[in-house]
Amino acid sequence: MRSRVNIYNVLSLLFSxxxxxxxxxxxxxxxxNVGIHYNxxxxxxxxxxxxxxEVWLLCGISLISFIIMLMLQPYLSRQFKSEEGSVIMECLPGLFTxxxxLVFSIIGICFLLKA
Incomplete structure (x- = not known):
């Protein structure tokens, strides 16, 4: 059985x-008091x-997205499985994660820097 820990998951955890x-x-x-919503x-x-x-939730949205993507990785691996076993296709679930x-982490960091 292949290990689920790879460099993309470790980087994703650090960013989250x-x-x-x-x-x-x-x-x-x-x-x-910090602004939580902007027009x-x-x-x-x-x-x-x-x-x-709510501030904790905005910080945690990247961690929540990481956990959701981690749970979706087996499904994504099946979807991107190719017959020739290319390395790029095997890396796609980790890259998506x-x-x-990273996107949600940047959103949280931008919120904090604006506060």
């Missing part, structure tokens, strides 16, 4: 916890306390 690390370092310097003019129109569960996790 990065918003939490940034949040913990920024927490003492953050204002008491089209990029003006905050909803504020919550900096220790609110990395891409999705």
């Amino acid at each position: 916890v990065l918003p939490f690390i940034i949040y913990l370092f920024m927490y003492p310097r953050m204002p008491r 089209f003019n990029d003006v905050a129109d909803r504020f919550v306390d900096k220790s609110s569960p 990395l891409l999705i996790t």
Whole structure:
């Protein structure tokens, strides 16, 4: 049986916890109330306390996406299986996991840097 741990999953995990690390370092310097929702003019129109569960959720969205993609990897592996066994096709599930996790991690980090 092949090991499920590969470099793409390790990188995805690191990217998914990065918003939490940034949040913990920024927490003492953050204002008491942070903007949680922005309108089209990029003006905050909803504020919550900096220790609110909503702030934790925005940090954790990358970790949630990583877990979901990790659970989908067996299905994706079956979908991308090729007869010739090319290396690229075998790497695609891990690359998709990395891409999705990176996108949500960047969203969380942008939120924190705007706070």
